[in-house]
Amino acid sequence: MRWGVITFPGSCDDQDALYAIKHALGEEAVPLWHKDRDLQQVDCVLLPGGFSYGDYLRCGAMARFSPVMDSVVRFAGTGGFVLAICNGFQIACEAGLLPGALIRNRGLRFICADVRVRIEQTDTPFTNQCTRARC
Amino acid sequence: MLARIYVTLKRGVLDPQGKAIEHSLHALGFEEVEGVRLGKYIELSVRNGDREPASRRIDEMCRKLLANGVIEEYRFDIEG
Numbered sequence: 001m002r003w004g005v006i007t008f009p010g011s012c013d014d015q016d017a018l019y020a021i022k023h024a025l026g027e028e029a030v031p032l033w034h035k036d037r038d039l040q041q042v043d044c045v046l047l048p049g050g051f052s053y054g055d056y057l058r059c060g061a062m063a064r065f066s067p068v069m070d071s072v073v074r075f076a077g078t079g080g081f082v083l084a085i086c087n088g089f090q091i092a093c094e095a096g097l098l099p100g101a102l103i104r105n106r107g108l109r110f111i112c113a114d115v116r117v118r119i120e121q122t123d124t125p126f127t128n129q130c131t132r133a134r135c
Numbered sequence: 136m137l138a139r140i141y142v143t144l145k146r147g148v149l150d151p152q153g154k155a156i157e158h159s160l161h162a163l164g165f166e167e168v169e170g171v172r173l174g175k176y177i178e179l180s181v182r183n184g185d186r187e188p189a190s191r192r193i194d195e196m197c198r199k200l201l202a203n204g205v206i207e208e209y210r211f212d213i214e215g
Contacts, residue, residue: 058203061200065200094203100205101203103206104149
């Protein structure tokens, strides 16, 4: 599979994502720039984490209007895969690729801890090698 | 002309920043404070023109970018 990782101004997990795709998955990854319109025939677009546009106004609100996002929204509309992580997830919500909006955490304390994740669906391209329940 | 835009969280949307401010005000002895909601204030300088179309354009700016209609609401006034 060929992956494209988008770098927005303020993205900081884009290099990690490229590294993980190439070295952990052993797959092909190309960097994409926020001003690109051509997604270079990738099979999956990855929106990485970070602080696009300094989180100004609302997290993801500015990045959503990057030229590349027009292409990503069209790509997703025709069944293309999009993996959105952290700030990338916020961008996906702002772009209307996902329903709803993110609000602030109930508590204002910073939490850094391992959390257990439950696999809800195993019939998606991203989770079909997991078993249901904990993974 | 000058547009003053106020973006606030919809009623019912949790506002932990407002809550934190409320607690701090109570700690400072302002017990009369019964609630705090934090919002955004945006000033736009807009090229002079007719009010009606300007107002429509500002409304569009709010819907497209300045406010997220899922969790926020907005109001604005225009001066000049």
